Structure formats: C-alpha cells, structure tokens
Amino acid sequence: MSEQQTTAPSGPKVKKFMFVNRKAPYGTIYALESLEVVLITATFDQDVSLVFIDDGVYELAKGQQTKGIGIKNFSPSYRALEGYDIEKLYVDQASLDQRGLTEADLLVPVEVLNDQQMGELMAQQDVILSF
Amino acid sequence: MKFGILVNEGPYTHQASDSAYQFAVAALAKGHTIQRVFFYHDGVNNATRLTEPPQDDRHIVNRWSALATEHKVDLVVCVAAALRRGIKDEVLAPGFRISGLGQLVDSGIKADRLVTFGD
Numbered sequence: 319m320s321e322q323q324t325t326a327p328s329g330p331k332v333k334k335f336m337f338v339n340r341k342a343p344y345g346t347i348y349a350l351e352s353l354e355v356v357l358i359t360a361t362f363d364q365d366v367s368l369v370f371i372d373d374g375v376y377e378l379a380k381g382q383q384t385k386g387i388g389i390k391n392f393s394p395s396y397r398a399l400e401g402y403d404i405e406k407l408y409v410d411q412a413s414l415d416q417r418g419l420t421e422a423d424l425l426v427p428v429e430v431l432n433d434q435q436m437g438e439l440m441a442q443q444d445v446i447l448s449f
Numbered sequence: 450m451k452f453g454i455l456v457n458e459g460p461y462t463h464q465a466s467d468s469a470y471q472f473a474v475a476a477l478a479k480g481h482t483i484q485r486v487f488f489y490h491d492g493v494n495n496a497t498r499l500t501e502p503p504q505d506d507r508h509i510v511n512r513w514s515a516l517a518t519e520h521k522v523d524l525v526v527c528v529a530a531a532l533r534r535g536i537k538d539e540v541l542a543p544g545f546r547i548s549g550l551g552q553l554v555d556s557g558i559k560a561d562r563l564v565t566f567g568d
Contacts, residue, residue, distance in 0.1 A: 355553060
C-alpha cells in the first residue's frame with residue numbers, strides 16, 4: 319500500500335497507478351486479467367506505470383507460442399500499450415538476470431531498474447495493484 | 450478514512466475473502482467508510498447465491514450480503530471476470546452488482562486507500 323498525496327477537492331484527481339506483474343503469462347490468469355485492468359485504467363487519464371518482476375518478466379518475452387497449450391497468446395497486446403499512452407514500463411534487473419534474460423529478449427522498450435530504484439519508484443505511487 | 454477493497458480470490462479455497470471481510474468489519478467499527486468492495490479474478494465467485502457450505506462453517510457469501518444490507522457497502526463484481534466464470538445476474542446474491550473494471554479504477558481514484566486481498 320502506498321502513501322498518497324492530498325488533492326484539492328475541486329481539481330481533477332490524477333493519481334499514480336502502478337501495476338506490478340509478478341507471474342508468468344500462462345499457468346494462471348493473473349497476467350491476462352492484469353492487462354485488462356491496465357487497458358481500462360488508461361481510459362481514465364491517470365498516471366499509469368507497469369512493473370515486471372519475478373516470473374512477471376516472462377510476460378514480455380519475445381516469441382511466445384501458445385498453440386500447444388490451447389491458450390490465446392496475448393503478448394502482442396503489450397506492444398499496443400504505447401497507443402494507450404502507457405509508456406512507463408519498468409523491469410527488475412535481478413529478475414531478468416536470474417532467468418538468463420536481457421532487454422533484447424523483450425517485446426517492448428523498457429527501463430531496467432535495480433532493487434533500490436524500484437523501491438523508490440514504488441514509494442512515489444498512490445495506488446499499487448499487484449498481480 | 451475511505452477505503453476501497455479489492456478481493457482477488459474465491460471463497461473457502463483462499464483466505465483472501467475472509468480477511469477482506471474481517472478488514473471491512475473492523476474498519477467500519479472504527480468509524481471508517483468502505484467506499485466499495487471490488488471482486489476480481491476468482492474473487493467473482495464470492496458473489497454467487499448458489500453456495501451451500503456445511504452448517505457449522507461460516508457462510509462467506511451471505512456474510513458479504515449482510516454487510517451490504519447493514520452498512521450499504523457497494524459490492525461490485527467485474528463483468529469480464531464474472532462472465533468467464535459463469536457468474537451472471539441470475540445467480541447473484543443480494544447486495545452484489547455486476548459492473549466494469551472502471552469501478553475498480555474509480556475506487557483507486559476516490560478512496561484514500563485501496564487495499565488488495567489475494568496472492
């Protein structure tokens with residue numbers, strides 16, 4: 319949970335929403351349904367950022383082929399985020415390293431952060447939704 | 450303080466719904482407001498009136514319904530997540546309503562704190 323700023327009651331409320339994606343894209347539905355919340359939030363003119371951490375980094379992995387498991391490959395949707403003005407994508411360095419991945423393995427441009435930078439970024443948020 | 454609550458897991462399998470309920474009751478008892486409870490992922494399964502737990506166990510769904518009646522708490526079930534899981538208007542327990550994910554974002558904007566229950 320995050321600290322939050324007080325907003326003037328009259329002004330429009332723009333809050334910092336962060337979506338923390340921690341799970342592999344398939345195996346559970348969390349990644350897909352997280353993306354659905356992200357796309358809706360984009361229509362509310364809020365300050366949206368996405369974080370990929372732990373197995374969540376696999377959500378952005380290139381070359382996903384899901385035919386064998388009979389589940390729709392929704393990874394192309396991450397490429398569409400730019401069209402929704404969602405351009406703040408952050409990936410945890412250690413999570414990439416632990417899985418033998420680099421930025422070059424990812425579908426979209428991201429900013430790679432270390433633990434401390436990630437913590438500082440989280441501390442600035444008003445709302446953190448973790449999936 | 451105005452709290453929004455997000456429940457991400459179904460009843461009985463996971464403690465999330467119990468904890469969220471206990472949190473809501475405790476917050477109300479302290480004079481806080483529950484702006485909304487939003488049910489997402491398998492959390493939508495908390496909204497069906499078809500559950501029949503053993504009599505010596507807590508009735509999670511009825512407990513939420515009672516909270517809605519007594520404290521006018523807004524219980525909202527995500528429509529997309531609900532349709533995936535067979536939760537429709539005709540099986541909704543009293544006090545629940547089905548609506549869009551925008552209601553969750555609205556909670557994030559309007560509540561002082563949005564508290565998540567689930568993994």
